[in-house]
Amino acid sequence: MRPRSGVDLAISIVAMVLTVLLGAAAAFFGLFSLAFLDHCPPSRCSVDGAVSAVFTSLLAVAGIGLVGIVLTIVLLALRRTGWPVAVGTLVLCALAVFAGGLGYGAAVG
Template sequence: MAASAAALVVAVAVASISAVAGLFWLLFLDYCPPETCSAENAWIAVCVALAVAALVTVIGGAVTIARIARRTIAWPVACGTLALSAGACAIGFAGYVSATGI
């Protein structure tokens, strides 16, 4: 149960930190030359990635809590939630880098 709780806390922290970082990436995208940068694609990449990370974290947390309540093994679900949430955030960062040409 401790491993499940720790994995869920880290998944929420990853999603939260990525949301704040994504907000700052978009806020400080002042100059975006059209030849090398697409502010719209950067916005889409960050928003979709954060939405997917949030959805995965909420669903994974609910499934993990349900498995703990039924007294079945829950840590694989929690660890999978962490991996998928971190992966979604990483893909969003890669999309942002690709869209801005950094």
């Protein structure tokens, strides 16, 4: 068996924890922002667009995060390098949250 790299394990665990925290924060702030859409003037605001942007973003983060974390754990269990997958998952989740924020901003204008 290959020796397990402590640096790889540490970076992977930190990136996975940050991915989960990012997803939880995005869910909290996304749903919190939807709670105050009742003051949105209909002439320049699309409630359906805002809801769609938030839930699409959260669904993307959940899917990307789940697949990335499972793949990272499998790679670490096989004693292969897992940190690129973990960091890539974190970056992709951050991009999905950013895209959802842009969609929400465009919808509520």
